[in-house]
Amino acid sequence: MNLKQGIALMSSVLAFGLATEAGAVCTQTAASQADRDLWNTHGCWQDFFLWQYKAYGLRSGDWSNRGWNAACNVNLEFPKHWNASYLLTYGMEDDWNQSFHGTEDYRATAEARSSNFHDSLYHSITDRTDVFGTFTPRFWPWDTDRVETACPLYNPNVSNSNPGSRAGDYMHEGWHAYFDKYNFDNGNTGGHRPGPQGACTINGCDYFYFHGISKYPFGAMWENNGTASKFHSPNQVQVEFLCDVADQSHWWIPLSVRQTAASDANARAASRFINGPGYTCGSPRPW
Amino acid sequence: MQRNTRRVLSRAGTLVVTLGLMSGSAAVAQDKPTSENPSNIPPSRVIAGRPLHSPPKMNAADARKSVNAFITWAGESVVEEQSTARRALASAAKQPELVQAFMEEILAAHESGDTSRALVGLGLLGEMRTYDGAKFLVEFVRKPLPTKGTVIEGELQEEAQQARLQAKAIAGVAYLRNEEFDREVAYQAGNHPSVIVRAEAISAYLWNRGDSLEARKALEPFVRKEERLYLDRVRRVTGEGADAFNRKLTAYLKAHPEVQAPDPVRKDPRPPEEKPNTFDETPPKF
Numbered sequence: 001m002n003l004k005q006g007i008a009l010m011s012s013v014l015a016f017g018l019a020t021e022a023g024a025v026c027t028q029t030a031a032s033q034a035d036r037d038l039w040n041t042h043g044c045w046q047d048f049f050l051w052q053y054k055a056y057g058l059r060s061g062d063w064s065n066r067g068w069n070a071a072c073n074v075n076l077e078f079p080k081h082w083n084a085s086y087l088l089t090y091g092m093e094d095d096w097n098q099s100f101h102g103t104e105d106y107r108a109t110a111e112a113r114s115s116n117f118h119d120s121l122y123h124s125i126t127d128r129t130d131v132f133g134t135f136t137p138r139f140w141p142w143d144t145d146r147v148e149t150a151c152p153l154y155n156p157n158v159s160n161s162n163p164g165s166r167a168g169d170y171m172h173e174g175w176h177a178y179f180d181k182y183n184f185d186n187g188n189t190g191g192h193r194p195g196p197q198g199a200c201t202i203n204g205c206d207y208f209y210f211h212g213i214s215k216y217p218f219g220a221m222w223e224n225n226g227t228a229s230k231f232h233s234p235n236q237v238q239v240e241f242l243c244d245v246a247d248q249s250h251w252w253i254p255l256s257v258r259q260t261a262a263s264d265a266n267a268r269a270a271s272r273f274i275n276g277p278g279y280t281c282g283s284p285r286p287w
Numbered sequence: 288m289q290r291n292t293r294r295v296l297s298r299a300g301t302l303v304v305t306l307g308l309m310s311g312s313a314a315v316a317q318d319k320p321t322s323e324n325p326s327n328i329p330p331s332r333v334i335a336g337r338p339l340h341s342p343p344k345m346n347a348a349d350a351r352k353s354v355n356a357f358i359t360w361a362g363e364s365v366v367e368e369q370s371t372a373r374r375a376l377a378s379a380a381k382q383p384e385l386v387q388a389f390m391e392e393i394l395a396a397h398e399s400g401d402t403s404r405a406l407v408g409l410g411l412l413g414e415m416r417t418y419d420g421a422k423f424l425v426e427f428v429r430k431p432l433p434t435k436g437t438v439i440e441g442e443l444q445e446e447a448q449q450a451r452l453q454a455k456a457i458a459g460v461a462y463l464r465n466e467e468f469d470r471e472v473a474y475q476a477g478n479h480p481s482v483i484v485r486a487e488a489i490s491a492y493l494w495n496r497g498d499s500l501e502a503r504k505a506l507e508p509f510v511r512k513e514e515r516l517y518l519d520r521v522r523r524v525t526g527e528g529a530d531a532f533n534r535k536l537t538a539y540l541k542a543h544p545e546v547q548a549p550d551p552v553r554k555d556p557r558p559p560e561e562k563p564n565t566f567d568e569t570p571p572k573f
Contacts, residue, residue, distance in 0.1 A: 033396075034403035037363040043333050046325035047571035053320050054566055060318045071322035078320060090330070090573050097528050114563035121564075129437055142561045152439060157400025159448040185554035195441065199516075201482055203441030207548035210540060212533035213523075228548045247525040252334045255369070256362035259410060260403040263451045270486040271442070275546045277486060280522045284487075284494040286413030286459045287361075287372060 024127045025065050026151035031074045034162035037254035039083055044072035048089075052082040057112030057122030057144070066125060077125055077154045084166035085110065087257065088241070091249045094218065099248040100240040102218030109178070109221070109237065110170035112144075116222040118177035121145040123170075125154075132160060133169045135176035135191065145180065147173040164245045164261030168238045175234035178222065186233065198274035206233035208273040235272045239265050243281035258282070331573050340371045345379045350388035354379075358392055362407045366525075373414060380415040389415070390423045402448055406455050413459020421463045424456040425471050432480055447483070454487035461491035477509040485510075489517045516543060 031039070042048065049071050052058075058078070060068050067076030074080065088110060094102045108117040119138075126134065126148040133153065136146040152158040153166045160166070176191045178184075187193035192204035200206075209231040216223065224231045232240075242265035246258050262282030269278035326333075342364070343356040357379075361372050379385040389412045396405035409427075412420045430453070436445035457479075461472045469492070476488035489510060496502035503518050510518060521539050523532055540546065 030401075032401050032403045033359070033362045033407065040363060041334055042330040043326040043328065044322065044324070045330055045571075046322065046327055047329075049320055049322075049325075051568060051570050054568065055570070057564060057566075058320075060320070063320075067320075069321045071320045072324055072326075073322075086330075089570050098526065111566075112564050113566050114560065119560045119563065130439055132439060137557070138560065141558060144560070144562075144564065152437070152444065158444060159400075159402035159451055162403050180557065183554050183556045185552045190440065192440075199482075201442075208546070209548050210536060210546065212536050213529035214533075224551075226553075227550045231548075231551055243523060247523060247527075251365055251367060254363045254365065256403045256407050258366075259406050259455075263402075263406055263455065266454065266487065267447060267451050267483045270482050271447075275548050277517065277520055280486070280490050280520055281524075283524050284458050284461065284491040286410040286455070286462050287369060287376070 026077060026125075026127060027155040027157070028066075028075050028077070030156040031080065032156050032162045032260075034164070034254070034256040034260045035074055035080060035083055035156075037256045038087060038163045039074045039079075041252060041254070042086060044074075044079075045086070046071075048086055049079075049082045052085045052089075055111045055113070056081075056085060057120070059122065059124065062124040075156075080154050080161070080163075080166065081123070081125075081149065084163040084170065087163045087245070087249075087253070088167040088170070091253050091257075092244055093248045093250050095248055096214060096218065098213060099244050100213060101216060101221045101244065104219040105216075105221035106167075106171065106241055106244075108219075109174035110167065118174060118181050119145055121147050121174070121177050124148045126150050131190070132165075133173045135173045135180075137177075137180050145177050147177070149173075159260075160264065162257065162260045162264075164242055164257055165264045167245075168242050168261070168264060171241045172234045172238040175232065175237045179234075182224065191234070193274060195274075199270075199276035200274045201271045204272075205274045206235040206272060207275050208236050208239075208269075208278045209233065210278075235268055236278060239269050239278050239281075242268070243279060246282045329571075329573060339365070339368055342368075342371060342375050345375065345382075345385050347382045347384040350382075350384040351391060354385060354388035354392050358389075358396075358404065358408050358411065361411055362404060372411070376411060376415045380417050380420075383419065386412075386415065386417050386420050389420065393423075393427075397449075397452060400448075402451060405452050409452060409455040409459060413456070413462050416463050418463075418465075421460055421465070421468050424459045425468070427456045428453045428460065428471075428475060428479070428484065446481070450481035450483040453479070453481070453484045457484055457488045458491040461488070461495045464495055473506055473509040476506060477511055477514075482514070485514065486517055486520075489514075490520065490522060493518070494522070516546070519543065 063078045067078035088106045092103045108115050112122050114120040128150045131150050133149045138145050155161050179186050190204045195203045195205035242261045246262035265281045342360050345353045345357050393408040433445035460468050472488050472492045479485050492506050493502050521535050
């Protein structure tokens, strides 16, 4: 086999691999009640999804057969992806005296744009079932970092398939990008410390860097002083976002979205921090 | 030998460039998403058009159907409508058929895997504060956790999913504020196999007793020694201002200096990105 034949073969194999990935899909049979309830507050708002795909750097090839050309079918992955973006773009109350952080922090963490929060990234999707999401730093100097969200955030029979948890994962993966931008090493277990250890019961553990309310001006969540006194971990950013959805979102956010966010926040806070638990959110009153 | 090396390097270089171009070409393929029936109405108008405080009526004659509709409404309802839901639940609590229908709907949602719907149902049943409802919630909390399924980051998803629901259920048991059921909450605070449920049991037990010192003392013997920290854990609730929250946090950190995290660790810097994305279009007006 000569060089040209070799390149042709390699290209075919790679192209086949890409096509296979684009053709595979997660379960697309339904959407959770929380997804549907939030969806009903916009009824498939075109102006937003035409903005969202650019803001998140989505590439059509990644999302074919996943709702790219059926953006109003909430059973599919792209509609669920932008439904979660809608929550974090418009849903937060941003009360300086009560919220952990503001919309500008959460948006900058999730969106593709290069900023103080992270270098440029784009959102893709994977059919993996063993992760909620992944962050892959760029390999080529001219390329961009990649955030992938995975089937458990889209399959209607998994508890994290709801807009709060999905957007929470944008926070988590976006914060791995933050660690790369500022050269912090959070461990080699998928970007976390190995576990179980301390109060952490799973195999990817973080520290919780406790801080009060009104300690970070809105837009300044990215700031750190290189010590534990001013810092965030990926799971912590996720928990604080979920807490803000549960307790500090706009009046029109459906209770199913708030309650699932509180449930996710509290489960994570109890099981993912070495020096845990983190804060507990939401009222213990059942309804 | 030298010529072979050059040839190998040249071929490797060509391959690298080809792969790089393929990666680049995937990156530039962009076309707009489309849909058949999109809405052009801003959400502010959609939301304004939704009538508030109009829950579907629940009646014993058609219990399952009407409870199903009520759970759907409740999921979509907003904080301002909580009092409306509570009034409807207080009335439904007097009708055993409706209480039974809530239990059946919760199990149906759980079996379908829709955690968000099951959470709503469990919350509503807990709010009803009925003896039968609390008995059901206790049985739900005691269900053995799944031992097989999909593992994500070392956590069995089916187990975590059920634990989240059981945490919601134990909050309902605690809300009854009944001595018999309180013993169950205290027991689960130390003995439930999932820390997610143990943590919620502790929080709910204390909250339902005004977070008093007496409640803390009563619960402490049940809580695992290594989890006594949960008795002092900081809770943030809707509407709580910075001063109140920060006071609690300061006291917590003072009482538990061991929760202080170590300083973060540095790694080698990576080269700056060559082509930063500068997209800064404002999102459409809500």
